[in-house]
Amino acid sequence: MFVHLHRVKKSYGTGETAAVVLKGVDLELGKGEVGVILGPSGSGKSTLLNLIGGIDHADSGTVTVGGSDVTGLNDNGLVEYRREHVGFIFQFYNLIPNLTVGENVEVVSHISKAPLPIDQVLEAVGMLDKKSRFPRELSGGEQQRVAIARAVVKNPQLLLCDEPTGALDFNTSRDILKLLQSINGDYGTTILMITHNTAISAMAHRVYKVRDGEIVETLANASILPAERMEW
Amino acid sequence: MGLGRKTRRTILERKAQYFGTAALIALSCLLYTLFNQLSFNTDAGTAAFVTDYAQEDASFVTAAPLSGISGLEARFGLLIEQGESFDDTVSEGRTLRVFAEMSKVNKYAVIKGRPLSAENDLLLDPAYAKTNGISIGDTITIRGSSFTVAGFMSLPHYIYPLKKESDLLNAPGSFGIAVIGKDKYKSFETESHFYSVKVMGNAGTNADAKLEELKKHLKQQGTVILKWMNTDENPRVTLSTSKMDSMKTIGSIMPVAILLLTCVLTAVVMQRMLARESVIIGTLYAQGYRRGEITRHYLCYPLFVALGGAVAGTVLGLAALRPMLDYMTGYFNIPIASVSLSITHLAVSLLLPLGLLLVSVYAAIRRKLVHTPIELLRGGGEQRKTGFLERRAKLDRLKFAAKFKIREQLRSVPRSLFLLLGVALATMLLLLGFTMKSSIDYMLKDSYESTYKYRYEYMFNSMRQGAPPNGGETFSAAPFASGPGSPINFTAYGVISDTHSISLNNRNGKPIAFDRVVITKPLAERLNVKPDDTIKMVSKLDSRLYSIKVDEVADSYVGELLFMPLESFNELLGFPAESYLGVWSQQPLNIPDHELLSSSTAAEMRQAFDSLTQPMQAMLGVISLLSFMIGLIVIYVVTSLIIEENKDNISLMKVLGYRKKEVYSLILNSSAVTVVLGFLLGVPLLVFSLKAMYRSLADSAGIVMPVKMSVVYVGVGFVIIYLIFELSKAMSKKKIAAIPMAEALKSRAE
Numbered sequence: 001m002f003v004h005l006h007r008v009k010k011s012y013g014t015g016e017t018a019a020v021v022l023k024g025v026d027l028e029l030g031k032g033e034v035g036v037i038l039g040p041s042g043s044g045k046s047t048l049l050n051l052i053g054g055i056d057h058a059d060s061g062t063v064t065v066g067g068s069d070v071t072g073l074n075d076n077g078l079v080e081y082r083r084e085h086v087g088f089i090f091q092f093y094n095l096i097p098n099l100t101v102g103e104n105v106e107v108v109s110h111i112s113k114a115p116l117p118i119d120q121v122l123e124a125v126g127m128l129d130k131k132s133r134f135p136r137e138l139s140g141g142e143q144q145r146v147a148i149a150r151a152v153v154k155n156p157q158l159l160l161c162d163e164p165t166g167a168l169d170f171n172t173s174r175d176i177l178k179l180l181q182s183i184n185g186d187y188g189t190t191i192l193m194i195t196h197n198t199a200i201s202a203m204a205h206r207v208y209k210v211r212d213g214e215i216v217e218t219l220a221n222a223s224i225l226p227a228e229r230m231e232w
Numbered sequence: 233m234g235l236g237r238k239t240r241r242t243i244l245e246r247k248a249q250y251f252g253t254a255a256l257i258a259l260s261c262l263l264y265t266l267f268n269q270l271s272f273n274t275d276a277g278t279a280a281f282v283t284d285y286a287q288e289d290a291s292f293v294t295a296a297p298l299s300g301i302s303g304l305e306a307r308f309g310l311l312i313e314q315g316e317s318f319d320d321t322v323s324e325g326r327t328l329r330v331f332a333e334m335s336k337v338n339k340y341a342v343i344k345g346r347p348l349s350a351e352n353d354l355l356l357d358p359a360y361a362k363t364n365g366i367s368i369g370d371t372i373t374i375r376g377s378s379f380t381v382a383g384f385m386s387l388p389h390y391i392y393p394l395k396k397e398s399d400l401l402n403a404p405g406s407f408g409i410a411v412i413g414k415d416k417y418k419s420f421e422t423e424s425h426f427y428s429v430k431v432m433g434n435a436g437t438n439a440d441a442k443l444e445e446l447k448k449h450l451k452q453q454g455t456v457i458l459k460w461m462n463t464d465e466n467p468r469v470t471l472s473t474s475k476m477d478s479m480k481t482i483g484s485i486m487p488v489a490i491l492l493l494t495c496v497l498t499a500v501v502m503q504r505m506l507a508r509e510s511v512i513i514g515t516l517y518a519q520g521y522r523r524g525e526i527t528r529h530y531l532c533y534p535l536f537v538a539l540g541g542a543v544a545g546t547v548l549g550l551a552a553l554r555p556m557l558d559y560m561t562g563y564f565n566i567p568i569a570s571v572s573l574s575i576t577h578l579a580v581s582l583l584l585p586l587g588l589l590l591v592s593v594y595a596a597i598r599r600k601l602v603h604t605p606i607e608l609l610r611g612g613g614e615q616r617k618t619g620f621l622e623r624r625a626k627l628d629r630l631k632f633a634a635k636f637k638i639r640e641q642l643r644s645v646p647r648s649l650f651l652l653l654g655v656a657l658a659t660m661l662l663l664l665g666f667t668m669k670s671s672i673d674y675m676l677k678d679s680y681e682s683t684y685k686y687r688y689e690y691m692f693n694s695m696r697q698g699a700p701p702n703g704g705e706t707f708s709a710a711p712f713a714s715g716p717g718s719p720i721n722f723t724a725y726g727v728i729s730d731t732h733s734i735s736l737n738n739r740n741g742k743p744i745a746f747d748r749v750v751i752t753k754p755l756a757e758r759l760n761v762k763p764d765d766t767i768k769m770v771s772k773l774d775s776r777l778y779s780i781k782v783d784e785v786a787d788s789y790v791g792e793l794l795f796m797p798l799e800s801f802n803e804l805l806g807f808p809a810e811s812y813l814g815v816w817s818q819q820p821l822n823i824p825d826h827e828l829l830s831s832s833t834a835a836e837m838r839q840a841f842d843s844l845t846q847p848m849q850a851m852l853g854v855i856s857l858l859s860f861m862i863g864l865i866v867i868y869v870v871t872s873l874i875i876e877e878n879k880d881n882i883s884l885m886k887v888l889g890y891r892k893k894e895v896y897s898l899i900l901n902s903s904a905v906t907v908v909l910g911f912l913l914g915v916p917l918l919v920f921s922l923k924a925m926y927r928s929l930a931d932s933a934g935i936v937m938p939v940k941m942s943v944v945y946v947g948v949g950f951v952i953i954y955l956i957f958e959l960s961k962a963m964s965k966k967k968i969a970a971i972p973m974a975e976a977l978k979s980r981a982e
Contacts, residue, residue, distance in 0.1 A: 055887055055973045076891075083889025096881050098622060098643045103635055108888055110632040134618045 001064075002031035002190050003052060003158065008061035008071075010047055021047045023213040024061065029206055031066075031157075034184055034191045034224075036201045039210035045194045046162060048210065052192065053086050053160045054078040066157050083111060087151030087189075091163035093143040095135040095150075102131040105150045112154035124186075125149045125179060141172035145179065152183055159183070161193040165200070170232070177203060177227035199232035235529045242505070243536065248872035249501045250533070252865045254541035256494040257585045259861065261545025262552070264487035265581045269553050270560065272574040274476050277566035278391070285339045285567070286311065287388035288428035289463050290443050293829070295456035295694050298427060308446050311430040313337045318422040318825055320374045325835060327395065328360070329409045330374060331387065332417035337428040338389050340411045341567035344368065345383015348413050354379035357386065357393050357565050360408020374410075375420055385411055386565030389428065389463070392472040393565065396689075396832055397461070406836055422826045424693045426459075440717075447775055457773045458695065458813070461711065465721050465772075472566075481925070489657060490862065491585055494541075496650045497869060498534055499592040503646070504873060506530065506600045513600065514608025523601050530597045534589040546581045619645065633898060640874065640902035647873055648906050654866030655910025659953055660918040661859035666945035667922060674940045675789045683790045684834055686733035686816035693829040697811045701823060704815035705733050708801055711772035712794070714759055722755050722792040724769070726801025726812075733816035734795065736786035747797055748783035755792040756785040769794075771805065778804060789938050856952075863953060867960040870903060875967050886973045895968060900961040907957045911950055915941070 005027040011020040021044045029035040039045045050056040051063055054070050055078075063070040066085065073081055087108075095104045102118060109115035122128040125145040135143055144164060151159055161180065165173035181203055184191050193200070201207040202225040209217040243250045281287040298304075301312050316332040333340065333348060340347075343358055345368045354374075356366060361384055366372065370381045387409060395407040429446065431439040443462065450457060463469055506513070516526055554571055561568055600608075621642045627635040641648045686705070700706045707727045714720040727734055729747040736744045736752075744750055751761070761767055766781045780796070796804075802811055815821065823831075875882070878899055885895050922939045 053887075079886075079889055079891055081889075082887065083891075086889075088887055094880070094884050096884070098639045099636065103627075103632070103639070106632045106635075107885070111888070111890060111894065134622070136618065 001028040002033070002066055003027065003029040003035075003192065004062075004064040005048075005052070006062045006064075008048075008051060008063060009059045010044075010051065010056070011059060021213055022051075022058075025213075025215055027208060027215060027218075029190060029192060031190055032184070032188045033205035034181070034203060035193065035206045035208065036204035037192065037194045037208045037210055038196070038198055038201060040196075043210045044213045045210050049160050049162055049192065049194055052158075053088060054081045084113065084154070085157045087154060087156035087159045089144070089147050089151050089159065089161040089164045091166040093135070093140075093147040095143055095146055097135050100132050100134055101127055101138070101146050104135065104146055105153050108150050109153045114155065115153050116155050118149075118153060121149045121153045124152070124183075139172075140168050141175060144168065144172075144176050148176070148179055148183070152187070152189070155187060155189075157190060159189050159191045161191065163194055163196070165195070165197065173197075174227055174230060177230065181227045197232060199230055202230055203227055236532075239529070239532045239536070243533065246501075246505075246872070246876070249869055249876075250537055252869035252872070253494060253498050253501060254537045254544070255865050256490060256497065256862070257538060257541025257589075258545035258548065259858070259865075260487040260490035260494065261542050261581045261585060262549040263490070263545075263858075264484075264584075265546045265549025265577065266552050266556060267487070268484070268577040268581075269549070269571075269574060270556055271476065272577060273553075273557055273568055273571060274560060274566055276572065277561075277568045278473070278476075280567055281341070281386075281388040281391070285341050285388045286337050286430050287463065287469075288337050289431045289439050290429045291315070291389065291426050291461055291463075291466075292429070292447075292457055293426045293459040293693070294450070295458055297425065298450075298455065301427075304446065304449070308442055308449075309432045310442065310446065311336045311432060313428050314425055315428050316417060316422065316425050318420065318424055319828070319830060320825075322372075322374075325406050325833070326364070327407050327831075328374065329393075329395070329407070330417070330420075331409065331411045332414050333411050334428065335414075337430045338387055340385040340387055343384045343386055343561065343565065343567055345381070348382060348411070350380070350382075351413060351416050352377065352379050353382040353413065355383050355385035355411045356381055357390070357404075357409045358384040358561065359393070359402070359404035359565070363404040364408070374412075377416075377419075379410075379412065386567055387411070388469075389466060390468050391565055392468050394468050394471070395836060396830060397467050399467075403836060424826065424829060444775065451774055456695070458693075459711070460772050462772075465711070477928075481928075486661075491588060493650065493654055493657060493866070494585070495588045495592045496646060496653070497866070498537065498589050499596055500644070500646045500650055501869075501873065502530070502533060502593045502596050504644075504877065505533070506596060510600075510603075510608045514603075514605045514610075517605035517608060526601065527594065527597050531590060531593060534593040535586070538586040538589040542582050542585045546578065549581070619643075621645065636898050637902040637905065640878075640899075641906055644873075644877075647870060651866060651870045651903055651906045652910045652913065654870075655863060655907050655953060656914035656917060658859040658863030658866065658956070659911045659914025659949060660921065661855055661862065662952060663915065663918050663941070663945065663949045664922070665855040666949060667918060667939065667941050670940040670942045670945060671922075671926075671937045675937055680790055682737075683735060683788050684733070685735050686818065687834045688817045688820055688831065689814060689833075690817075690821060690823055690831045691814045691829040692812075692827055694827075695807065695811050695813060697808055700812070700815050701817075701821045703819055704817045704821055705731060706798060706812035706815055707731075707733070708798060708807070708811070708813040710801075710805060712769040712778075713772060714770075715768050716770055716775075716777065718770070720758050720792070721772070722751075722769075722794055724794040724796065724801065726798035727795055729797050736788050736795070738784055739787045741787075744784050744786055746795060749780055749800075750784045750786050750795045751782050752786050752788050752790060752793045754789060755794065756782075758792065761785075773805075780804070860952070860956060863956040864960060867903065867907065867957055868963060871900060871960050871964045872967070874899060874902060875964060875971075879971055882968055882971045883973050886971070892969070896961070896965060899968060900964060904957065907953065911953050915946060 005025055008022055008025045010022040011018050013019055025048060037045050037048060047056065051058050052065065054073065058071050061071070070081060096107060099107065102122070105118050105121060109118055119128055122131055125148050127142065127145050127149060130138065130142065138146070164180070165176050168176060177200065180191060183189055204221055205224065207219040207221060208215050304310065305312050313334050313336040315334055315338065317329055320328045320330055322328050340355060342355065348355060354372065366381060368381050368383055371378050372381065390409050393402050393407065393409050429443065431442050447457065447460065513526060557568055557571060619642060622639065625638060625642060627638060705728060707725060709723055709725050712722055712724050727746050731746050736750060738744050756762065759767055761782055763782060763784055766779055769778050769780060770776070771778065798812065799809065802809055882895055882899060919939055919941060926937045926939060
């Protein structure tokens with residue numbers, strides 16, 4: 001499996017104030033697949049994503065991505081891991097406001113070993129004509145497209161999306177999901193997505209339902225629905 | 233209002249910004265208080281010379297003793313007193329000018345100790361005593377007589393004890409003044425005398441007229457006046473005044489400049505805080521807080537910062553006042569018994585920062601509060617338009633790092649402007665000391681040493697004729713003004729045509745012959761004349777007007793001087809042929825003391841220079857420290873602001889896989905260009921300011937100095953400024969390291 005989590009535990013705080021967020025999670029996702037993590041607020045979804053993305057350390061258990069043990073990496077190792085292998089997409093885009101669209105994508109391309117051409121990626125997300133605009137001059141959907149371009153430009157093996165449509169309306173959300181699906185198809189990028197929206201699970205190869213720090217159900221989806229046909 | 237705790241916590245959370253601002257205010261208040269209270273006290277001391285110690289309005293030397301002094305006093309409404317002095321060579325290279333006590337004019341002021349009472353009592357100038365390790369009660373010997381040092385004193389016509397009037401610097405290590413009782417003085421049988429004149433009553437503008445009348449009368453009586461000097465031309469008085477005036481200028485400009493800088497900083501800090509707190513302000517608004525209440529809350533920040541800084545700075549300034557006054561009186565012998573305080577300056581120091589900061593912050597808050605609560609709740613205040621410069625900047629061809637840094641500087645123009653001005657000010661202060669040293673180095677070392685080739689100078693107390701003492705070279709000198717009532721005064725020298733004692737070059741570096749009329753560059757600049765122009769000059773001795781054609785201008789900064797052949801000099805002034813007033817020589821001459829008005833050696837100039845260098849180095853150190861502190865605070869505060877504003881971006885970069893060094897480089901180096909620009913701006917600003925300052929020095933004290941800025945010093949200045957920048961970066965790295973990646977994962981909407 002491309003992504004493999006084995007008995008991963010994570011808690012915050014110590015002693016009486018300790019909060020156990022993940023209670024021994026097991027998860028598997030194949031290369032080139034799309035995975036969706038579903039769960040209510042506070043269930044541990046984001047923590048799970050942070051551990052896979054190398055943003056946080058697990059207390060115990062192992063996280064393996066592309067055959068590399070992420071839990072065994074030190075801080076510098078995690079930097080290199082995030083730099084080369086993982087792309088992030090956030091709910092609120094997290095673009096740098098005083099950089100143009102093109103420059104926001106360049107934020108990642110200039111530290112990557114073999115980035116894709118910026119114009120090519122911007123064209124792929126439909127933002128090439130707005131390359132010189134500043135984020136505040138764009139709609140939410142457009143900003144998320146830029147964020148996707150920024151994540152994709154390094155051609156990562158794994159794309160981690162934290163509620164990528166959480167701040168968008170239905171039509172824009174569907175456009176974004178379509179874009180992610182096409183990236184998955186075109187580049188073979190493995191995608192792991194957090195969402196509240198159960199309808200999105202229709203486009204995933206695997207669906208993980210998280211509750212109270214545990215994966216309570218894993219579903220394999222044999223009939224992937226194209227994003228443009230999804231409704232909610 | 234329950235927001236008091238919020239103020240305290242916010243200040244403590246952003247210590248660098250608030251304490252940095254307070255430190256800048258403290259610094260400006262310290263300087264303001266120190267310089268202005270110093271001026272207040274020295275002004276009072278100087279005024280005391282005129283009122284309490286009967287400072288002369290003029291002094292003169294005649295060829296023969298004056299008779300009928302009381303008649304002259306009554307006729308012209310003057311006080312005239314004969315003064316007497318002689319120079320005693322205490323040891324090789326050390327001279328003490330001993331004055332007889334005067335009772336009507338130029339009365340001595342006791343600074344420490346007691347007045348003269350016993351016959352062998354002596355009073356010394358404090359700088360000489362301090363430099364030579366002499367204490368009250370010590371015994372010193374003068375011409376074989378033992379004297380007890382009864383105390384330290386100052387003389388109203390020797391506030392800045394220069395050996396020669398043409399000197400620029402006093403050298404307490406080699407020259408000092410002393411006063412002894414009149415009766416004791418008589419026992420030394422010297423013939424050197426001068427007359428001190430004070431115009432009676434409220435002299436004001438008619439003092440000059442009365443002095444002119446006296447001069448005219450003496451001339452009509454056939455009295456030969458060898459030397460005449462009004463007090464406003466006496467460098468021993470005016471140099472101290474001009475130096476204190478320049479201190480006043482520094483005292484009024486520098487702290488206000490720092491204060492204005494602080495206002496910009498505080499306004500920037502406050503605007504940033506208000507931008508961050510849009511939602512909080514909106515919430516307070518929505519909860520029913522009135523605009524006045526919110527305004528009052530946010531005014532607490534500048535109130536604490538301004539009050540804290542002003543009180544700390546003022547107190548420190550007052551604490552430094554006494555030691556500084558003691559230091560000053562060591563150079564300018566001003567009678568200051570006790571320290572008095574100017575309430576006006578005290579009030580300004582405490583209230584000006586408060587007023588300026590409250591106004592600037594009030595304006596920023598009111599701008600924020602024009603938004604409706606709903607706009608603020610939506611982060612309305614934070615959503616700003618893209619700036620004109622940001623939009624216009626064409627950066628496509630640049631590398632990403634360069635683009636990022638430029639955009640960061642364009643993001644907040646006030647912040648970048650503050651950094652620019654702060655670095656420019658720090659640069660100016662840093663290079664001020666260096667440049668002044670370069671100028672004085674050039675003027676004294678290069679100019680004086682290359683011009684004056686003699687080793688000994690002897691001035692006679694009466695006109696001489698015939699062959700000079702063996703090995704001596706004759707010359708004469710007389711004071712002139714450039715026209716009746718003109719403030720431009722200069723000395724004209726009559727020198728022999730083949731002189732080996734003076735050497736001057738023209739603009740092309742070629743030696744000038746002394747068979748013609750030569751003026752120095754500073755004088756040519758002040759009179760605005762060039763070779764072959766004719767100048768008008770009025771003798772200070774007999775008030776006659778002369779016209780003389782200038783043949784050459786010497787490229788020398790030794791002073792405002794005119795040189796002409798000695799024969800022409802005598803002929804022009806109607807002196808007997810082959811007469812002279814002084815002798816220059818390469819070796820010491822055996823001339824009896826009683827024939828001399830003064831004697832000096834070229835080595836004394838070197839000593840004077842050395843004696844200046846020491847306090848100058850101390851001053852250089854203080855100014856450098858000041859500039860270091862200003863530079864560090866400004867750069868550190870701006871760096872903190874940049875980090876604060878980029879918290880989310882830094883966090884994002886970490887998430888995206890940026891290495892520590894890459895984050896440091898992008899964020900911390902973004903100000904590098906502004907720092908360099910600030911330095912480059914500071915250099916011409918300093919040259920411009922120094923030129924203006926030197927011009928005013930030329931007007932007030934007749935000293936013309938070139939602005940010399942050594943490339944080496946500029947290089948050293950740049951290295952220091954850049955090191956400050958590097959230090960500030962090093963101090964800020966911790967803050968960047970402490971920003972968690974989780975910041976990027978929190979919700980953030982553009």
